[in-house]
Structures are given as C-alpha cells and as structure tokens.
Amino acid sequence: MNPYRLYLVTDEQLPVERLQQVVREAVAGGVTLVQVREKHGDVRAFIERAEAVQSVLKGTGVPLIINDRVDVALAVNADGVHLGQSDMPAACARRLLGPDKLLGLSVETEQQLFESESLPIDYLGLSAIFATPTKTDLKKHWGIDGLQQALAVSARPIVAIGGIHQNNLGIIAQTGVHGVALVSAICSASCPQTAARTLRAILE
Numbered sequence: 001m002n003p004y005r006l007y008l009v010t011d012e013q014l015p016v017e018r019l020q021q022v023v024r025e026a027v028a029g030g031v032t033l034v035q036v037r038e039k040h041g042d043v044r045a046f047i048e049r050a051e052a053v054q055s056v057l058k059g060t061g062v063p064l065i066i067n068d069r070v071d072v073a074l075a076v077n078a079d080g081v082h083l084g085q086s087d088m089p090a091a092c093a094r095r096l097l098g099p100d101k102l103l104g105l106s107v108e109t110e111q112q113l114f115e116s117e118s119l120p121i122d123y124l125g126l127s128a129i130f131a132t133p134t135k136t137d138l139k140k141h142w143g144i145d146g147l148q149q150a151l152a153v154s155a156r157p158i159v160a161i162g163g164i165h166q167n168n169l170g171i172i173a174q175t176g177v178h179g180v181a182l183v184s185a186i187c188s189a190s191c192p193q194t195a196a197r198t199l200r201a202i203l204e
Contacts, residue, residue, distance in 0.1 A: 003063055003102070004123055004159050004179030005032045006200050011187035012038050016052050022192045023056045029196025031186070032179070035082055037067040050076045063102060070096050080104065082125060085112060094120040104159070109140060113150055125181060126150050128162020129172065148175050166195075169202045 008031045010019060023034055036053050038046040046069060054064050054076055063079035066072050070093050073081045080102025081093055090105055097103060106125040107113045116124055129142050141162070142150065151158055157178035164172060165185045172180060180203065189195035 001032075002157070002178060003033045004157055005203060006030055006196065007033045007035065007159050007161075007179050007181040008186055008196075009035045009037050009067070009161070009181050009183045010049075010053065011183055012041065014187060016049060019049065020052050020056050022187055023053050025191065025193035026186050026196045027057065027060050027062050029193040030200030031062065031196050033063050033065060035065040035067055035181070036078075037183075038069075039067075043069070043072065046072050047075050050078060054078070065102060065104065073097065073101070080122070082106070083121075090119040090121050106161075107150075113154060117155060121156065123157040123159060123178070124150075124154060125159045125161050129160045130163025130168065132163040144171060144175065147172070147177060151175060151177060166198060166202065169199060173203050 008026050014022060034053060034057060036050045038049055050066060050072055057064050065080045065082050066078045067082050068084060068087045070081050070088055081097060082104040083090060083093060084106045090103060094103055103121045104123045104125055105116055105121045106127045107116055108127050126142055126147060129147055131141060147160055159179040159181050160172055160177045161181035164180050164182055185199065186192050186195050
C-alpha cells in the first residue's frame with residue numbers, strides 16, 4: 001500500500017470541528033495520508049489540533065504526519081514529520097523520531113533534490129509544481145517536465161505539491177508520481193468526501 005497516493009495537507013484556517021469533519025470525509029473519500037499544518041499557532045494549539053485529527057484517524061490505517069515540528073509529533077506520537085528546508089535538519093529529526101517514523105522533506109530546487117539523496121528521509125515533497133496562493137515565497141515552479149526529471153533522478157518516493165486540482169491532476173498522474181498533496185482542492189470543497197473520491201479516481 002502506497003501511503004502517499006492522495007496526501008491531504010490541512011488548512012490552518014479551519015476551526016477544529018470543521019477540521020475534524022473535513023478529515024473524516026476526506027478519508028472516507030480515499031485520502032491515504034493526512035498532514036496537520038499549523039504555521040502561526042502556538043505549540044499548545046498545534047498539539048490540540050493534531051490530537052483532534054488523530055482521534056478521527058484512529059482505526060482507519062491512515063498515517064498522521066506533523067508539519068515542521070518534531071516536538072509536536074513526539075508529544076502526540078504521530079506517524080511522522082514533514083520538514084521544510086528551514087526546519088530542523090533531517091539527521092537530527094531522524095535521531096529524535098527513531099527509525100520507524102515517516103520523515104518527509106520539501107525540496108524546491110535541483111540542488112536540494114541532489115542533497116536529499118544522502119539524507120535519512122522516506123519521501124520527498126516536490127514544491128511547487130504549479131503556482132499556488134498558499135505558497136508565496138517559492139524558489140521555482142517545477143512544472144510537469146521538472147517533475148519527470150525529479151522522478152528520474154530520485155531514489156525516493158516523490159509527492160507532488162503546489163497548485164494541483166481536479167483539472168490538472170490527470171497530467172500529473174501520468175508522470176507516475178507516487179503521490180499528490182492537496183490543501184484547498186479538498187479543504188475548501190463543499191463536500192470533501194466527493195472531492196477526495198473524484199481526485200482518487202483520477203489518480204487511479
């Protein structure tokens with residue numbers, strides 16, 4: 001089972017009850033992994049949101065990933081952490097998390113992609129494939145060609161992220177990428193379950 005196939009990144013704007021509802025529906029629709037992202041909240045709020053999502057995921061077999069914060073992941077015993085380039089170094093994170101947790105890393109340039117090959121990580125988040133309103137500080141857009149090149153050179157599973165939605169998912173799926181990560185295509189949908197099911201169908 002490929003856990004990265006349909007990778008939901010949560011929207012930090014959602015109130016906790018709505019967040020739980022979105023995750024519950026998204027998993028029912030076929031989401032295979034959930035990352036809780038909390039960019040501006042305090043640690044206590046982050047832990048509360050992570051625990052709220054964890055309670056929804058219990059018994060589903062869908063892993064819980066924490067964005068950036070190894071301490072939060074350890075506090076809630078999450079299934080893993082996703083690091084950005086300015087977060088804790090991957091080697092430190094791996095030491096703290098142990099060998100069995102999932103560890104992902106965002107790569108935004110060819111140099112970072114090259115350097116990632118020697119790091120103790122499980123998968124890469126290739127950011128950003130297309131322009132996206134949720135990321136304004138981007139180094140580059142990989143596009144389909146860049147995604148294909150990254151797939152050709154990396155030994156690790158790659159999750160495509162950035163500006164992905166129903167209308168361009170088909171062309172991304174055709175590259176053979178291991179997974180796609182989405183925020184608004186599911187979190188902003190009127191029915192997250194239907195949105196997830198539709199996206200999953202395109203992927204398959």
